[in-house]
Structure formats: structure tokens, C-alpha cells
Amino acid sequence: MTDIVVVFHSGYGHTQRMAQAVAAGAGARLLAIDADGNLPPGGWEHLKAADAIIFGAPTYMGSPSWQFKKFADASSKQWYVQDWKDKLAAGFTCSSGMDGDKFNSITAMFSLAMQHGMVWVSQGLMPSQMRASRRDDVNYLASYAGAYAQAPSDAGADAMSPGDLETARLFGERVAAFAAKLKT
Numbered sequence: 001m002t003d004i005v006v007v008f009h010s011g012y013g014h015t016q017r018m019a020q021a022v023a024a025g026a027g028a029r030l031l032a033i034d035a036d037g038n039l040p041p042g043g044w045e046h047l048k049a050a051d052a053i054i055f056g057a058p059t060y061m062g063s064p065s066w067q068f069k070k071f072a073d074a075s076s077k078q079w080y081v082q083d084w085k086d087k088l089a090a091g092f093t094c095s096s097g098m099d100g101d102k103f104n105s106i107t108a109m110f111s112l113a114m115q116h117g118m119v120w121v122s123q124g125l126m127p128s129q130m131r132a133s134r135r136d137d138v139n140y141l142a143s144y145a146g147a148y149a150q151a152p153s154d155a156g157a158d159a160m161s162p163g164d165l166e167t168a169r170l171f172g173e174r175v176a177a178f179a180a181k182l183k184t
């Protein structure tokens, strides 16, 4: 049995819906970074025990939200003792723009994972980029390094693209499949 944690921040609920979809696919537990950038009690212990940690944050001003960055900086304690070394890592983000500099958020998560000596899992889905492709197709945003979602800035979290949420679920499944392989 693998132990996978989705640790994420969400200001307005969009990334939270993504996190729920990733967790559903991975069979993971959710660990929310709060509005002050802190984990709930026991959060660091959960991360230490995990086989895989999936990072999630909204893209704000071209990078992960400051709350996620506070969490990342706080993980320097774990870095000192290499608590997360050889765990699987992966990342996802949501923003309003079709691009919106989401890649910068994923690379911030990638760099965090590399500093911790983790092993990065890519998105692993082919992009939906044909003329016949539709917005609600899986991986319509054509990401490779992590999972993307996009939600118009005047739309609530309830109006997210079903294709983006399915992309997130499949992404979680992929991380879980690798975690299971490493356990055998």
C-alpha cells in the first residue's frame, strides 16, 4: 500500500478542485496549506511518511502563490536532513490565462523537488491539439512537466473544465502507478 500526499494551496477554490481530482486518481490524502501559508497539525509528519508528494498551487503573478512559497521555504528543515530524498514528486497548477506563465509555477515545484533529492513524475498524457480537439478534452492545455488547469477569472471553482479535472485525475493515477512500482 503506497502513501501519497497532495499538498496544495488554493486561494479561491480552483486549485482545490484540481487537488481533489489528483487525490481521487492517486488514492492520496489531501494536505491543504492555509491562507497564512501553514500546514495543519501533523502535516510535516504526513509528508515525511509519504512515498510520493504531489505539489499544487495557483499561479499568481507568474509563480506559485506566496503561501506555497512559504511552505516551500519552511521545508528547508526537511532539506537539511534530506527527509524527502528518493520520494516521488509531481506538480500541478491552475491559472486564468490559457498560458498565464503556469510553466514557471511548475518549474518552481520541480526545483523544490530537486533540492530535496526527489524523483519527478511527468504529466504523461498526449496533448489534445488537433483541429477536432475541444476545450473539455483531456490535456487540452498541452502540458508535459505537470498538470495544468485553466479557469476564466470571472468563473467560480464550480465552473472548471471537466477535461482539466479529468487530466488532473489521470495525473494522480500516473503518480500512484509509479509509486506502486517502486514499492514492489
Ligand SMILES: Cc1cc2nc3c(=O)[nH]c(=O)nc-3n(C[C@H](O)[C@H](O)[C@H](O)COP(=O)(O)O)c2cc1C
Pocket (backbone or CB within 6 Å): 009, 010, 011, 012, 013, 014, 015, 016, 058, 059, 060, 061, 062, 063, 094, 095, 096, 097, 098, 099, 100, 101, 151, 152, 153, 157
Ligand atoms: C494575486 C493574483 C495573481 C494572479 N496572477 C495570475 C497570473 O500570473 N497568470 C494567470 O493566468 N492568472 C493569474 N491569476 C488568476 C488565478 O491564477 C486563477 O484565478 C486561479 O484559478 C486561482 O486559483 P485558486 O482559486 O486556487 O486560488 C491571479 C490571481 C490572483 C488573485
